[in-house]
Amino acid sequence: MRKTPAIVAVLAAVSLAAASRAQVKERPLPHITKNDGRYALIVDGAPFLMLGAQANNSSAWPAMLPKVWPAIEHLQVNTLEIPIYWEQFEPRPGQFDYTVIDTILTQARAHRVRLVLLWFGTWKNGSQHYMPEWMKLDPERYFHLTDKNGRPADSPSPFCAASLEADIRAFTAFMRHLKAADPQRTVLMVQVENEPGTWGPLRDYSPAAQKIFEGPVPADVLKAMDKQPSSPSVSWQDVFGPEAEVCFHAWAVATYVGKVAAAGKAVYPLPLYANAALRDPIKPGAPGSYESGGPTDNVIPIWKVAAPALDLVAPDIYMRESAQYLKVLELYHRDDNPLFVPETMGSAAVARFFFSALGLQTIGFSPFGLDYTRSRPATAGAANSPEEFLAPTAQNYKLIAPMMREIARLNFEGKLQAVAEEKGKLTETLRFGPWNTKVSYGASRNNPPAGNSEPTGRVLVAQLKDNQFLVAGFFCRVDFSPADADKRRQFLRVEEGEYKDGVFKFLRILNGDQTDWGLNFGSDPLVLRVSLATY
Numbered sequence: 001m002r003k004t005p006a007i008v009a010v011l012a013a014v015s016l017a018a019a020s021r022a023q024v025k026e027r028p029l030p031h032i033t034k035n036d037g038r039y040a041l042i043v044d045g046a047p048f049l050m051l052g053a054q055a056n057n058s059s060a061w062p063a064m065l066p067k068v069w070p071a072i073e074h075l076q077v078n079t080l081e082i083p084i085y086w087e088q089f090e091p092r093p094g095q096f097d098y099t100v101i102d103t104i105l106t107q108a109r110a111h112r113v114r115l116v117l118l119w120f121g122t123w124k125n126g127s128q129h130y131m132p133e134w135m136k137l138d139p140e141r142y143f144h145l146t147d148k149n150g151r152p153a154d155s156p157s158p159f160c161a162a163s164l165e166a167d168i169r170a171f172t173a174f175m176r177h178l179k180a181a182d183p184q185r186t187v188l189m190v191q192v193e194n195e196p197g198t199w200g201p202l203r204d205y206s207p208a209a210q211k212i213f214e215g216p217v218p219a220d221v222l223k224a225m226d227k228q229p230s231s232p233s234v235s236w237q238d239v240f241g242p243e244a245e246v247c248f249h250a251w252a253v254a255t256y257v258g259k260v261a262a263a264g265k266a267v268y269p270l271p272l273y274a275n276a277a278l279r280d281p282i283k284p285g286a287p288g289s290y291e292s293g294g295p296t297d298n299v300i301p302i303w304k305v306a307a308p309a310l311d312l313v314a315p316d317i318y319m320r321e322s323a324q325y326l327k328v329l330e331l332y333h334r335d336d337n338p339l340f341v342p343e344t345m346g347s348a349a350v351a352r353f354f355f356s357a358l359g360l361q362t363i364g365f366s367p368f369g370l371d372y373t374r375s376r377p378a379t380a381g382a383a384n385s386p387e388e389f390l391a392p393t394a395q396n397y398k399l400i401a402p403m404m405r406e407i408a409r410l411n412f413e414g415k416l417q418a419v420a421e422e423k424g425k426l427t428e429t430l431r432f433g434p435w436n437t438k439v440s441y442g443a444s445r446n447n448p449p450a451g452n453s454e455p456t457g458r459v460l461v462a463q464l465k466d467n468q469f470l471v472a473g474f475f476c477r478v479d480f481s482p483a484d485a486d487k488r489r490q491f492l493r494v495e496e497g498e499y500k501d502g503v504f505k506f507l508r509i510l511n512g513d514q515t516d517w518g519l520n521f522g523s524d525p526l527v528l529r530v531s532l533a534t535y
């Protein structure tokens, strides 16, 4: 048999994979599980919380990785999200280059970090910019969608069978390689495409797409969107009115992404997801004011039926107002969808929402653009230096990393609640059966809470036993009171400790000034185990 370059590449990949299989014990597959209405990501057999960071878009090249790992180490990230570029992976049709993936896998293992790989395939932020050159140079075959004026838009057509076929072939090769090259399960999840959909045109207006748009809405879409049409052949426009084009495009894009995901999953069943560029969760603008076709909150049910191979759809949250942020978390924390925040801002104003996401059993949280490649993201906010930009995330992860498994387990078991400060809300109460936990912001000694000057307070409280709690957080005061108003609380023992190898290690008992006004959390990581009694 004559060995073409493609065959040589495949043989090399297979032998590398065989070698790594021979040397390494295969670990269980990461997967998402659900119990009692709560989800968890199971890694190495137990719940795992991804303390994530996403690299900048152009940071996955081997020459850039030395500027990624130091940031990841500094942050105590346990999961790096990093792209795999189709243009690099398939430089010629059918010829796959595994060198970059293998470099990332090897270096991640050396840094003891897990990965979420982002397949920058047909869609990246609504465009086809990561398609290989041989596709970009053949727009007749790999066609873009057609806008209202009959012109090609800067967005791929979800009805292009040749692009779909090419993406399926490439994504399958990628997943097959991961299966062979990663018995260690360094890769926990894969994101299929990136913010798929279209900016500008609401959908494909080509004659072929128009015909489908005028045809009947598929029955499973009607059911998922809770629509009961008057006749079996009712059109998208009739059913969805002003949102018809967005719904139609979501169905078309999700169907395409779903086929890519299903093909990849058939060879290697890792958890898969798609991420969304959001619309305003409280005052959503009209179609056209947000990316059309992606898994925005209004079309999640369409994505669920059209792309069942995806384990979840996830919000990229670039918002800083607490009302908006919390609403997004609520919209994507659904009975049919585990919460995961694959992109958000790393700024101090947003870091606290990591705790809000924890309060909804998020399986991970991952601020964007946290590396030292000088690709300063727009999300850097007012930070002057890279360290300053990393600081809020580093603060969160320094606290949680040593007890990550414990937090993931308690959360999966429904024993944990977590909240973040909202401007103007000075206190809030968490209820745990016989005990209420009052969280106050900006309280000093015996002065009443006034709120922090910037809302940065955040805390998690987990019930370890009937009368024992784990409390950890920043910039707030916590106290407990019996739910029974006739009783008073007394602290039996407030232990300050630190987690080592997942186990709480006692440091000292806090008492006197440290507990008489409540339990005070400042800027340093503080973990308390609190035993209570009544009198």
Ligand code: DGJ
Residues within 6 Å of the ligand: 057, 125, 194, 195, 316, 343, 368, 377, 378
């Ligand atoms: C959201 C995208 O998903 C990311 O890849 C990146 O482009 C950020 N926006 C903005 O920097």
